[in-house]
Amino acid sequence: MAEFLQLVFSGLTIGAVYALVALGFTLVYNASDVINFAQGDFVMIGGMGTVFLMAAGLSLPVAAMIAIVAAVLVGLLLHRLAIEPARGASPVSLIMITIGASIFIKGVAQLVFDKQFHSLPAFSGTAPIAIGGATILPQSFWVIGGMFCVVAGLWLFLEKTLIGKAVLATAANRLAARLVGINVTVVLALAFGLSAAIGAVGGILVTPITLTRYDVGTLFALKGFAAAMVGGMGNPIGAVVGGLLIGLMEAFGAGYLSSTYKDAVAFVAILVVLLVMPQGLFGRRAVERV
Amino acid sequence: MLRKILSSRIAVLLLLAAMIAIVPVLAPSSFYLRVAALVWIFGLAALGLTILTGYAGQVSLGHAGFLGIGAYAVAVGPAKLGLDPLLSLLLGAVLCGLVAYAVGKPILRLKGYYLAIATLGFGLIVALVLTSEGAITGGPDGMQVPRVVLFGWRIAGVVPWYWISGGALLIGALLALNILASPSGRALRALHDSEVAAAGVGVDVAAKKLAAFVISGVYAGVAGSLLALMNGFITPEAAGFMHSIELVAMVIIGGLGSVVGAVVGAAFLVVLPQALTVLQEYEQAVLGLLIMVFMIVLPAGIVPSLRRLVLERAA
Amino acid sequence: MQQTAARRALRAAAVVTSVTITSALTIGPSLAADPIKIGSVLSATGPASFLGDPEQKTLKLFVEALNKKGGILGRPVELVLYDDGGDANKARTFATRLIEDDKVVAMVGGTTTGTTMAMIPVFEDAKIPFISLAGAIEIVEPVRAFVFKTPHTDKTACQKIFEDMKARGLTKIGMISGTDGFGKSMRAQCMKVIGDYGITALVDESYGPTDADMTPQLNKIKNTADVQAVLNPGFGQGPAIVTRNYAQLGIKLPLYQSHGVASKSFIELAGPAAEGVRLPAPALLIADKLADTDPQKPVVMDYKKSYETATGQPVSTFGGYGFDGIQLLVSAIERAKSVEPQKIRDAIEGTKGHVGATGLYTMTPTDHLGLGTESFHMLEIKGGDWVPQDKK
Numbered sequence: 001m002a003e004f005l006q007l008v009f010s011g012l013t014i015g016a017v018y019a020l021v022a023l024g025f026t027l028v029y030n031a032s033d034v035i036n037f038a039q040g041d042f043v044m045i046g047g048m049g050t051v052f053l054m055a056a057g058l059s060l061p062v063a064a065m066i067a068i069v070a071a072v073l074v075g076l077l078l079h080r081l082a083i084e085p086a087r088g089a090s091p092v093s094l095i096m097i098t099i100g101a102s103i104f105i106k107g108v109a110q111l112v113f114d115k116q117f118h119s120l121p122a123f124s125g126t127a128p129i130a131i132g133g134a135t136i137l138p139q140s141f142w143v144i145g146g147m148f149c150v151v152a153g154l155w156l157f158l159e160k161t162l163i164g165k166a167v168l169a170t171a172a173n174r175l176a177a178r179l180v181g182i183n184v185t186v187v188l189a190l191a192f193g194l195s196a197a198i199g200a201v202g203g204i205l206v207t208p209i210t211l212t213r214y215d216v217g218t219l220f221a222l223k224g225f226a227a228a229m230v231g232g233m234g235n236p237i238g239a240v241v242g243g244l245l246i247g248l249m250e251a252f253g254a255g256y257l258s259s260t261y262k263d264a265v266a267f268v269a270i271l272v273v274l275l276v277m278p279q280g281l282f283g284r285r286a287v288e289r290v
Numbered sequence: 291m292l293r294k295i296l297s298s299r300i301a302v303l304l305l306l307a308a309m310i311a312i313v314p315v316l317a318p319s320s321f322y323l324r325v326a327a328l329v330w331i332f333g334l335a336a337l338g339l340t341i342l343t344g345y346a347g348q349v350s351l352g353h354a355g356f357l358g359i360g361a362y363a364v365a366v367g368p369a370k371l372g373l374d375p376l377l378s379l380l381l382g383a384v385l386c387g388l389v390a391y392a393v394g395k396p397i398l399r400l401k402g403y404y405l406a407i408a409t410l411g412f413g414l415i416v417a418l419v420l421t422s423e424g425a426i427t428g429g430p431d432g433m434q435v436p437r438v439v440l441f442g443w444r445i446a447g448v449v450p451w452y453w454i455s456g457g458a459l460l461i462g463a464l465l466a467l468n469i470l471a472s473p474s475g476r477a478l479r480a481l482h483d484s485e486v487a488a489a490g491v492g493v494d495v496a497a498k499k500l501a502a503f504v505i506s507g508v509y510a511g512v513a514g515s516l517l518a519l520m521n522g523f524i525t526p527e528a529a530g531f532m533h534s535i536e537l538v539a540m541v542i543i544g545g546l547g548s549v550v551g552a553v554v555g556a557a558f559l560v561v562l563p564q565a566l567t568v569l570q571e572y573e574q575a576v577l578g579l580l581i582m583v584f585m586i587v588l589p590a591g592i593v594p595s596l597r598r599l600v601l602e603r604a605a
Numbered sequence: 606m607q608q609t610a611a612r613r614a615l616r617a618a619a620v621v622t623s624v625t626i627t628s629a630l631t632i633g634p635s636l637a638a639d640p641i642k643i644g645s646v647l648s649a650t651g652p653a654s655f656l657g658d659p660e661q662k663t664l665k666l667f668v669e670a671l672n673k674k675g676g677i678l679g680r681p682v683e684l685v686l687y688d689d690g691g692d693a694n695k696a697r698t699f700a701t702r703l704i705e706d707d708k709v710v711a712m713v714g715g716t717t718t719g720t721t722m723a724m725i726p727v728f729e730d731a732k733i734p735f736i737s738l739a740g741a742i743e744i745v746e747p748v749r750a751f752v753f754k755t756p757h758t759d760k761t762a763c764q765k766i767f768e769d770m771k772a773r774g775l776t777k778i779g780m781i782s783g784t785d786g787f788g789k790s791m792r793a794q795c796m797k798v799i800g801d802y803g804i805t806a807l808v809d810e811s812y813g814p815t816d817a818d819m820t821p822q823l824n825k826i827k828n829t830a831d832v833q834a835v836l837n838p839g840f841g842q843g844p845a846i847v848t849r850n851y852a853q854l855g856i857k858l859p860l861y862q863s864h865g866v867a868s869k870s871f872i873e874l875a876g877p878a879a880e881g882v883r884l885p886a887p888a889l890l891i892a893d894k895l896a897d898t899d900p901q902k903p904v905v906m907d908y909k910k911s912y913e914t915a916t917g918q919p920v921s922t923f924g925g926y927g928f929d930g931i932q933l934l935v936s937a938i939e940r941a942k943s944v945e946p947q948k949i950r951d952a953i954e955g956t957k958g959h960v961g962a963t964g965l966y967t968m969t970p971t972d973h974l975g976l977g978t979e980s981f982h983m984l985e986i987k988g989g990d991w992v993p994q995d996k997k
Contacts, residue, residue, distance in 0.1 A: 003824055006854075010820045035403060082582050089589035092349070096542045097585045099535060104578025110650065111571060115658040116918065117842040119874050126877065128853045137853055209849075210817030211842045211874060215651075219815045222410070222531065229407040255821035259810050260422045260784060262821075267411035271397065274408060278400050321705035324698060421784060424793070430786040431718040431741060432693060447730075448701070517694065522726055525693040525719040563695070564702070567687055574650060 002133025007255040008248065009131075013140040013209065015247020016147035017043070020202035021224025022231065022239035023154065024195030030171035030234050031184075031191035034094045038078060038102040040221030041109075042199025045071040047212035048109060050204050051118040060123070068200045074105065075196025079189050102217060109214040122208040139208045146205045150198055151240055158236075167191065171234065230270045232283025241281060246270070299467045302549055306463055309553075310456035320448040325564055327448065329557045330455040331516050334462045336540040336552035338509025341466060343538070344547030345475065346502035347482035348398065349406040352413025353537050356386045356507045358420055358529025360514030361435075365524050366426055368436040375438045379515040386511030387504050394503035398496065401485075413534045420526035432525030435518045451520040458516060462509060463549055469505065470549075478502055482547070510537070543584060545591025554592050558584075640683035641676070641944050643668070643934065644709035646699045646724065647738075647927075648716035651691030652785070652814055655841045657716040659924030660738055661686065662916050663908075664713065667931050670911070677938050685709055689720055696720035700727040710944045713930040715739050716923075718786050725752055734937075734950045736930040738923070741790045745973040751950055753973045755929040755963060756922075757887070757980060759791035759838070760798060762864050765885040765981040766836060767795075767802040769994070775834040775859065779826035780806045781847060783839030785814040787865050791838035807832055812843060819843070820850045827856050834858050840865030845874035852878035859883065864981070868921030872989055883994065885981040887963045889925045891991050905962050922963070929961035 021039055028036045049067030054060060082097050089097075123142050128135040158164040170177040170187045178184050199220075203212065210216075227246050231238025246266050253265030273281065313326040335357060342348050363382025367373040373381070397408040420427045427433060438445045445451070469475050477498050480488035489495045518524040527533070536559055544555025562580065566573045588595035645664055648657035668684045676682050685707045689696035696715070703709045704727060711734040715721030718741035725744070728735035728751050737744050737754040744754050770778065782792040788811070799806060808829040810822040826835060835858055837847050844866045851860055860882050862871070867886035872879050888895055892905040908928050909920050936959060937952035938944060956975065959966040964980025983994040 003828065006824050007821055010818050014818050082586065086586045086589055089585070090546075092343075092542050092546065093585050093589045093591075096539060097582050099539065100578045100581030100585060102578070104575055104582065107572070107575030107578050110574065110654075114918070115650070115654045116870060117655070117845070117874055119845075119876070126849075126852075128855065135853055135855060206817075211845060213842070215654075216815075218531070226407055226410070229404055233403055251818070251821050254812075255824060259812055259822045261418060263813060264415045264418050267414055271408055271411055274400055274404055275396055278404060280404070319705040321698075321702045324701050328694075328698065424789060429789045429793075430784065431743075431790060432722060434722070521694060521697050521723060523693060523697070523723040525723070527692060527719075528694065564698070570686070571649075573688065 003255065005132050005134035007251040009134055009136045009140060010255075011248035011251030012244060013143050013206075013247070014250065015227075015244035016144045017202045017206045017210075017220065017243070018223045018227045018246050019147055019240045019243025020150060020198050021220045022227035022243045023150070023236060024199045025224055025228040026234060026236050026239045027167075027191045027195045027198075029228070031167065031188045032083070032094075033091050034083065034098065035091075035225065036078075036192070036195065037095065037098045037221050037225075038105055038217070039195060039199055039224055040217030040219065041102050041105040042071045042075065042196045042217075043203035043206075043220045044109060044212060044214060044217040045074060045105070045196075046200030046203030047120070047207035047216070048113045048118065048203075048214065049200070051120055051207065051212065052113055054120070060121070064204045067204060068197055071196040071200035072193045075192040076189055078196075079192035083188070083192070084185065102221070106215050106217065113214055115214060117211045117213045118207070119211050120204070120207045137209065139205075143205045143209065146201060147240070150201060151236070154194075154198075154236065163187075163190070226267070226270055230273050230280055232280030235280070235282040238280055238282035299471065302467060303460065303464060305550060306460055306553065310460065314449075314452065323452045324448045325561060327452040327455045327520060328517075329553065329560045330452075330459040331513050331520070332537070332540060332560055333553035333556035334455075334459050334516070335510045335513035335537055336544065336556050337459075337462050337466050337549060338506035338513075339537055339541045340547060340549065340552045341469065341478070341509075342502045342506035343541055344551075345470060345478040345482055346499055347485075348499055348502065349402065349538070350409040350503075350506070351406045351531075351534050351538065352409035352411070352416075353506065353510045354529045354531070354533035355413035355416035356390065356510035357514035357517070357533065357537075358416050358526065359386050359389060360511030361518035361524045361528050362420060362427060362514075363511070364515045364518050365433050365435040369433065370426060375436060375519065376440075379512070379519070382515050383508050383511050386507045390504040390507030391500065394500050394507075398499045398503060410531070410534070413529065413531060417526055417529040417531070420529055427526065430526060432523060435522050435524055437522065438519055445519075446522075448520075451516075455516050455520065458512065459553070462512075463553075466509075466549055474498065474501070539581070543581065543591055545593035545595070548591065548593040548597075551591050551593035558592070640681045641678070641938070642683050642685055642707055642709040643931075644685045644687075644703035644707060644712040645714040646687045646689050646696050646703065646712070646720070647714050648691040648696075648720060649686075649688040651689075652841075653691045653717045656738075656923040657688070657691075659912075659916075659918070659921050660714075660716060660927035661688075663912060663924040663927040664931055666911060666915050667928060671935065677935055678942065678944070680944075682935075689716075691717060691720065693719045693723035697723045697727060700724040704728070704731045704733055709733065710946055711934055711938075711949050712736070713738070713927070713934055718744065718790060721754075725749065728752065731946075732950075733946045734934070734953055736934055736953070738926040738930055740787060742794070748971055748973050751946075753933070753953055753968065755933065755961070755966070755974075755976075756926045757864065757963065757976055758974065759787075759794040759863075761976070761981060762791065762885050763795035763798050764801075765983060766861050766863075766883075767799060767804055769883065769885075769983050770804060770834055770861070771802045773834075773859070776804050777807050777831050777833045778804060779808040779810070779829060779832040779835045779858075781810040781812065781819065781822055781826060781835065781837050783814055783841070783843045784811050785840070785843075788814075788839040788843070791863055791865070795836065795838060812839075812847070814841065814843065816843065817846065818850065819847050820854060823847065823850050823854055823856065827854055832858060834861060836861045836863075838863045838865065842874065845871055848875040848882060849878045864922050868923075869919035870921070872986055879986045879989075881986065883983060883985045886984050886991070887922055887925060887980060888982060889920055889922065889962045890984065891982060891993055894991070894993060900960050900965070901962070904960050908962050925962035929963050929966070932961060933959060933966060 053063035122139045166182045227242035231242030249266040253262035360382045367378025477493045540555035545551030649661045687699035715737040718739045721737040721739040742758040782788040862884040888901045895902045941948040941952035956968040966975040968975040984991040
């Protein structure tokens with residue numbers, strides 16, 4: 001039982017970050033049909049930005065705020081300078097642009113920051129908390145709690161504010177949204193900015209546990225994309241469930257089966273889910289029109 | 291007239307043959323030949339993906355997996371099983387075809403990004419197996435690939451591999467063009483436009499998709515074998531995620547659905563890093579920037595965009 | 606008409622060819638004031654940049670300083686640097702480029718075993734000396750005429766660790782290794798020599814190079830009865846996370862790390878959890894604690910000071926490998942009084958008692974590494990610093 005609990009804690013912590021990245025994928029996808037492969041790099045900007053700002057003498061909250069703002073700026077610039085000028089290009093071309101952006105961001109990050117691993121101090125100490133024979137770090141509660149706060153905030157924003165409703169309307173039907181007077185370009189920029197902020201928050205929360213480096217974005221993009229797909233692309237609840245699921249799969253795979261093949265275990269699980277439910281766990285059934 | 295020339299099969303083959311013939315004349319040293327040989331090899335792999343993505347409209351983010359299987363076939367076959375390297379190459383191609391069939395059969399039911407994630411998982415698992423089964427594959431540090439000996443002649447060095455890879459690319463292009471011009475090829479093209487419509491006019495959608503997947507897997511596998519044989523050494527990262535992305539990038543940057551585009555895209559991603567070394571630590575940033583700029587300016591890819599430009603001028 | 610044109614073209618071709626050949630033949634000796642070109646292919650980006658980055662910085666710094674002092678044999682040194690991103694195929698292309706296009710006289714580089722092994726045939730065929738900075742023993746066993754290396758092999762690290770375990774009476778251990786090249790290769794070498802020390806591994810776990818959480822694996826080790834110590838071969842962020850997870854799970858057994866984490870940044874990353882961790886490391890890490898009589902003291906102090914002032918980062922074993930590689934080469938060129946690759950090779954092989962940052966090198970025709978186990982010091986982390994455990 002203690003071992004099971006330990007694996008659950010471990011899986012939920014990592015899974016929460018996958019969930020945040022998947023949420024970012026979902027937001028941008030809903031607004032534009034684009035898979036933004038630079039999504040993972042926002043996680044890096046959040047983590048590395050905070051590390052370097054703290055090294056420059058700022059306190060953690062101030063450094064974190066500035067890092068999030070920086071990530072949002074990068075997200076907005078990505079939209080304004082790369083996605084917007086290519087409007088009308090096919091989704092594959094747009095995805096290629098985001099891959100180029102990801103390479104670019106990493107290239108700049110290794111110049112602005114460095115190529116070493118870095119860590120942040122845990123927000124509230126490193127004394128492990130014992131629960132049912134398992135031990136969990138206080139930082140894990142920050143990560144999991146932070147993830148739920150982001151999800152709740154996002155839900156409130158989308159459901160309770162006018163502009164949030166505009167985002168939802170655009171996701172449902174872009175043409176109709178434009179017809180009722182929604183500025184789709186602004187909505188798209190908002191989606192990029194928001195997804196960047198969410199990614200950066202994830203990066204700041206998890207860096208005290210997993211460390212960070214200029215190129216950690218690739219891994220998070222990969223896992224976040226998988227999480228978004230298994231949950232059902234375009235569904236925020238699916239993104240969260242998908243992220244936690246993959247985190248748990250990896251932990252159980254490593255703990256009970258084989259630590260060498262734990263990533264394979266997670267991916268086989270994804271394949272099984274998709275073969276049974278080709279639209280993911282919470283995906284809408286899309287009908288191809290002729 | 292111009293439109294006809296630009297789309298004729300013979301013109302495409304002649305163009306490729308001329309490129310292959312001219313490089314050795316211009317190359318100041320065998321280093322340039324090696325770079326060109328890499329372009330032909332990756333061009334071959336990209337060609338296979340062009341059939342899958344450019345014609346059948348299916349995305350794969352795991353094709354480096356087939357590259358890895360092909361590469362390790364010519365390494366493991368001779369070194370561990372005592373097979374002839376050329377026989378190993380053939381067996382590798384067959385193995386890639388079989389694996390593509392077995393994997394493609396279930397996952398090709400998935401659509402769009404769902405298929406992308408499934409293929410990504412496939413590539414990841416291949417890379418993981420190659421890394422983990424060290425007893426057979428030499429693990430993450432890779433393994434030696436025995437040299438090919440043909441009629442007592444040991445094929446080593448850049449020059450023979452340049453011509454072999456160039457020849458392989460030409461054969462690959464010829465096959466691809468013929469496949470695409472056949473009734474099956476036209477059915478594939480219909481898939482790209484709309485699966486529902488294609489099914490409506492009686493195309494066996496599932497079978498055609500699977501065929502395209504198998505063909506593209508075999509192309510990538512042969513390219514992987516050639517790469518391993520030329521280098522004489524192979525590591526598991528040949529099957530890595532970044533290489534899968536690179537293959538897709540070649541197809542998209544060169545131009546989706548264009549045979550010449552696949553080769554141009556391969557040239558773009560093989561030659562550019564060599565040219566960018568003068569930038570030292572700015573290399574990565576500029577590479578990313580160039581990819582973005584090219585895709586923004588030429589959203590349909592280099593070859594189709596240029597072709598449209600030429601046709602517009604002529605009209 | 607047409608014939609004359611063809612003839613003219615032929616003649617032009619003949620002239621061009623003969624000019625190329627003569628210039629190629631005379632290029633060596635005639636250009637006395639020209640820079641000596643030394644090549645280097647490193648993994649300065651990509652997964653192995655943890656190793657390649659300090660190596661690159663070290664080589665650049667060293668060559669810069671060397672040129673300020675007047676270069677070698679009165680000629681400046683030009684360092685031709687390429688970044689293979691950890692990709693063996695790219696490494697091989699750059700190796701060809703160094704030889705065919707840049708015409709380097711020697712090469713110091715090859716960050717990982719994979720990239721090194723991919724490049725070896727290129728240098729062997731061209732008969733250009735190649736000093737590798739990668740770990741695995743296959744690089745110099747069997748001995749290849751033109752290939753040398755500076756890092757300790759994994760085997761000596763394993764032996765040093767097992768000696769220490771044996772002395773502390775720890776005979777039943779758990780292993781947790783990275784599945785990257787470094788971790789896998791070291792794990793394999795350790796498994797080969799473990800029996801010589803009467804030690805057995807009761808549990809053998811692994812983790813991926815980008816994994817961010819090793820509690821599941823460590824939990825298995827924790828739940829294995831009778832384990833007395835844990836060994837973690839690996840480099841990069843993995844061992845730091847293992848060390849933190851180790852503390853999180855409250856495992857009290859002695860933890861051994863490898864020379865793959867021998868850098869102050871490991872202590873920073875692992876934090877308080879690093880207390881009590883032991884690892885074998887070169888003298889470089891304890892430069893200021895070495896006895897004044899130690900022959901390595903001035904060399905390592907000098908390197909440490911110049912690297913840390915220039916980069917603002919702590920020195921690591923890997924930068925030290927690069928430092929030793931370029932030093933061995935420069936000293937060989939000076940002794941050979943020539944930049945002919947064959948003579949440089951012979952001079953490298955004739956290296957005797959060269960004092961490096963990693964240890965003392967003495968090469969022979971049968972030993973192209975030339976380091977012994979004595980180059981390792983067993984260190985323990987106490988109070989956030991390294992404390993040597995060697996018995997004097």
